[in-house]
Amino acid sequence: MNEALSTRRLVRRLVFVVIGMFGFGFLLVPIYDVMCQAFGINGKTAGAYTGAQSADEARAVRVQFLATNAAGMQWQFGPQADQISVHPGATQEIRFVAYNPTDKPMTAQAIPSVSPSRAAAYFHKTECFCFTQQVLQPGERIEMPVRFIVDRDLPADVHHLTLAYTLFDITSRQPPVAVNATSAPAKESLQ
Amino acid sequence: MSAVIDDHGHVGHDHHHGPAKGLSRWLLTTNHKDIGSMYLWFSFCAFLLGGSMAMVIRAELFQPGLQIVQPEFFNQMTTMHGLIMVFGAVMPAFVGLANWMIPLMIGAPDMALPRMNNFSFWLLPAAFGLLVSTLFMEGGGPNFGWTFYAPLSTTYAPESVTFFIFAIHLMGISSIMGAINVVATILNLRAPGMTLMKMPLFVWTWLITAFLLIAVMPVLAGVVTMMLMDIHFGTSFFSAAGGGDPVLFQHVFWFFGHPEVYIMILPAFGAVSSIIPAFSRKPLFGYTSMVYATGAIAFLSFIVWAHHMFTVGIPLTGELFFMYATMLIAVPTGVKVFNWVSTMWRGSLTFEAPMLFAVAFVILFTIGGFSGLMLAIAPADFQYHDTYFVVAHFHYVLVPGAIFGIFASAYYWLPKWTGHMYDETLAKLHFWMSFIGMNLAFFPMHFVGLAGMPRRIPDYNMMFANFNMVSSVGAFMFGATQLLFLFIVIKCIRGGAPAPAKPWDGAEGLEWSVPSPAPYHTFQTPPDMSDVHEHRKGTGGELTP
Ligand code: HEM
Numbered sequence: 111m112n113e114a115l116s117t118r119r120l121v122r123r124l125v126f127v128v129i130g131m132f133g134f135g136f137l138l139v140p141i142y143d144v145m146c147q148a149f150g151i152n153g154k155t156a157g158a159y160t161g162a163q164s165a166d167e168a169r170a171v172r173v174q175f176l177a178t179n180a181a182g183m184q185w186q187f188g189p190q191a192d193q194i195s196v197h198p199g200a201t202q203e204i205r206f207v208a209y210n211p212t213d214k215p216m217t218a219q220a221i222p223s224v225s226p227s228r229a230a231a232y233f234h235k236t237e238c239f240c241f242t243q244q245v246l247q248p249g250e251r252i253e254m255p256v257r258f259i260v261d262r263d264l265p266a267d268v269h270h271l272t273l274a275y276t277l278f279d280i281t282s283r284q285p286p287v288a289v290n291a292t293s294a295p296a297k298e299s300l301q
Numbered sequence: 302m303s304a305v306i307d308d309h310g311h312v313g314h315d316h317h318h319g320p321a322k323g324l325s326r327w328l329l330t331t332n333h334k335d336i337g338s339m340y341l342w343f344s345f346c347a348f349l350l351g352g353s354m355a356m357v358i359r360a361e362l363f364q365p366g367l368q369i370v371q372p373e374f375f376n377q378m379t380t381m382h383g384l385i386m387v388f389g390a391v392m393p394a395f396v397g398l399a400n401w402m403i404p405l406m407i408g409a410p411d412m413a414l415p416r417m418n419n420f421s422f423w424l425l426p427a428a429f430g431l432l433v434s435t436l437f438m439e440g441g442g443p444n445f446g447w448t449f450y451a452p453l454s455t456t457y458a459p460e461s462v463t464f465f466i467f468a469i470h471l472m473g474i475s476s477i478m479g480a481i482n483v484v485a486t487i488l489n490l491r492a493p494g495m496t497l498m499k500m501p502l503f504v505w506t507w508l509i510t511a512f513l514l515i516a517v518m519p520v521l522a523g524v525v526t527m528m529l530m531d532i533h534f535g536t537s538f539f540s541a542a543g544g545g546d547p548v549l550f551q552h553v554f555w556f557f558g559h560p561e562v563y564i565m566i567l568p569a570f571g572a573v574s575s576i577i578p579a580f581s582r583k584p585l586f587g588y589t590s591m592v593y594a595t596g597a598i599a600f601l602s603f604i605v606w607a608h609h610m611f612t613v614g615i616p617l618t619g620e621l622f623f624m625y626a627t628m629l630i631a632v633p634t635g636v637k638v639f640n641w642v643s644t645m646w647r648g649s650l651t652f653e654a655p656m657l658f659a660v661a662f663v664i665l666f667t668i669g670g671f672s673g674l675m676l677a678i679a680p681a682d683f684q685y686h687d688t689y690f691v692v693a694h695f696h697y698v699l700v701p702g703a704i705f706g707i708f709a710s711a712y713y714w715l716p717k718w719t720g721h722m723y724d725e726t727l728a729k730l731h732f733w734m735s736f737i738g739m740n741l742a743f744f745p746m747h748f749v750g751l752a753g754m755p756r757r758i759p760d761y762n763m764m765f766a767n768f769n770m771v772s773s774v775g776a777f778m779f780g781a782t783q784l785l786f787l788f789i790v791i792k793c794i795r796g797g798a799p800a801p802a803k804p805w806d807g808a809e810g811l812e813w814s815v816p817s818p819a820p821y822h823t824f825q826t827p828p829d830m831s832d833v834h835e836h837r838k839g840t841g842g843e844l845t846p
């Protein structure tokens with residue numbers, strides 16, 4: 111047996127394993143996202159839902175809304191109602207209000223989360239401001255709709271869900287397009 | 302190989318020149334014994350450095366309230382203590398033992414890739430120089446815990462985190478090269494007739510450890526690379542604002558982290574499996590089951606990582622899966638403990654220093670395994686997580702486990718390395734002081750942990766004061782005793798009773814067939830192992846040709 115040759119072959123194979131495992135570390139990122147979405151792990155909700163369901167009038171669940179600012183975020187941000195009662199299967203709408211009190215245009219991204227996390231897979235958003243980013247001019251205020259359906263298959267022992275948004279300042283990452291003073295909307299304040 | 306051509310020499314005959322003189326011997330050496338010694342010395346320096354950081358931690362925790370250091374510095378101490386002990390002390394010590402002993406145990410003239418061996422060692426001082434230098438940078442060194450969870454280590458990290466990342470890269474490359482070298486040596490350089498099932502268990506456990514290293518060190522490199530990209534290149538792997546998730550960090554980290562804890566213990570399992578039979582004067586009980594148990598532990602270590610994450614909000618099925626998978630690890634681990642105890646059963650035992658450390662290993666590691674089982678109970682872990690109970694658990698598996706395993710190995714093979722017997726009285730003193738100090742330091746941590754004392758906090762409630770004082774006294778005792786170890790080793794290098802080729806009458810293995818100290822070049826002509834029985838016959842005692 112040629113020792114040097116077989117050592118070289120073995121080392122080459124092991125180096126492939128090393129490179130493969132380095133790649134596998136990065137592969138864990140999409141695997142994690144897929145798992146989270148498939149099983150609603152970590153309260154992660156899926157993207158836009160396109161299905162339709164009929165309302166289950168016999169059952170009602172309470173949906174609470176939470177809005178939180180991430181560290182350093184200065185906007186005022188909150189839901190128009192703290193909680194509503196919905197029938198599974200019915201489409202509901204709720205609005206969140208955001209207001210930029212600073213003197214700079216800013217970009218924000220809202221990240222949703224549903225608890226209890228096992229209910230996340232049964233919470234479908236047909237429309238959500240979290241699907242896009244929000245740009246607010248200084249003093250600008252907007253209302254942002256969320257339209258959602260609580261799935262009819264929601265486990266029977268879940269009577270009560272929380273939809274929480276955390277709002278992040280991503281201005282440095284996605285600089286907003288500057289607008290001139292005349293087209294800027296009138297200043298309003300969040301009531 | 303030249304040795305194969307001029308095969309006039311007998312086994313172990315040194316027909317080459319000796320080592321080069323001066324500094325270049327150490328800088329340029331490709332000799333496995335020199336490199337092994339350098340790894341061991343490096344590891345010991347890291348052990349003292351990481352140990353002095355532990356002394357700072359215990360001094361601050363001696364009493365409640367803030368006395369000695371500020372919380373910011375305290376956090377840097379806990380972080381650096383963990384990093385240096387794991388990556389600088391325990392892992393390099395085992396690589397050093399592998400370098401010294403694997404070629405001697407399988408009858409190989411050197412490691413398979415001697416130049417790479419030199420390079421992988423010299424990366425370590427660079428990596429740790431970089432890591433330690435961060436302590437002196439503006440904003441301080443890493444302060445986010447040895448597990449460096451994002452976003453503490455990304456968004457909220459001190460400026461020096463970039464150097465920390467490079468240090469981890471370098472030391473990861475070093476470990477990967479070391480592991481490749483071990484695999485190549487074991488698979489390709491065994492003496493003729495040395496079948497896999499004739500290999501001593503230290504070689505087996507290192508082979509499996511090396512595969513673990515090759516599998517998970519790249520994942521560690523990947524996770525720090527993601528951090529680097531989040532910090533400097535605007536990606537959002539771990540930042541929710543950009544669609545990432547900090548919990549993902551924990552999954553990727555522990556996918557590396559749990560196998561890593563076995564990387565730190567499997568080689569110690571192997572060494573103890575040589576030492577206990579030697580001082581029991583009986584062959585190892587259940588050699589084959591030891592090999593399979595090691596393999597099973599290594600396999601299971603890939604599917605239990607989320608037991609470190611029971612409280613982050615994984616689904617119930619996930620909690621159950623990781624709970625039962627973790628508990629399953631106790632089965633092969635139990636097989637090992639059973640085999641060690643059975644090896645001692647009715648043996649003619651003597652308790653020289655290596656055996657003392659090995660027996661303490663078996664008893665105290667088992668205690669650590671039990672506390673691990675308690676932590677594996679997911680609902681109970683909600684109470685224990687991030688308390689001193691976890692600190693007690695992993696110090697029971699790592700100090701009397703990994704570190705005692707290294708001490709046992711050092712005393713067992715010192716006569717082979719130096720040609721002298723060490724001072725047995727001092728070594729026994731070293732053992733008893735370490736044993737008492739370590740138990741005083743870590744046993745009370747179980748109690749304060751169960752009562753809710755959080756880890757990584759420089760101050761604590763008055764009600765924990767007494768136990769913490771005991772812990773600190775024990776820690777100072779353990780720490781000071783390690784200077785005695787340094788003294789014993791230096792004394793043994795400089796003189797002492799000359800050691801015969803085989804100083805332990807019950808010892809088995811090829812390493813005892815070469816003179817003490819082992820000549821600079823050994824097994825230039827491989828020994829023939831064809832006539833030696835395999836361990837699986839249950840005899841296991843004839844490895845010395
Ligand atoms: C029967 C075997 C074992 C079981 C069942 C076990 C179980 C566990 C569990 C469940 C935790 C997480 C506790 C928490 O954070 O709440 C843990 C932590 C830990 N274990 Fe083990 N373990 C075992 C053996 C070992 C061994 C052999 C080592 C190392 C040699 C080890 C090292 C660690 C370390 C370092 C941590 C803490 C990591 C950190 O958070 O800093 N364990 N163990």
Ligand SMILES: [Cu+2]
Nearest residue numbers: 559562608609
């Ligand atoms: Cu673990």
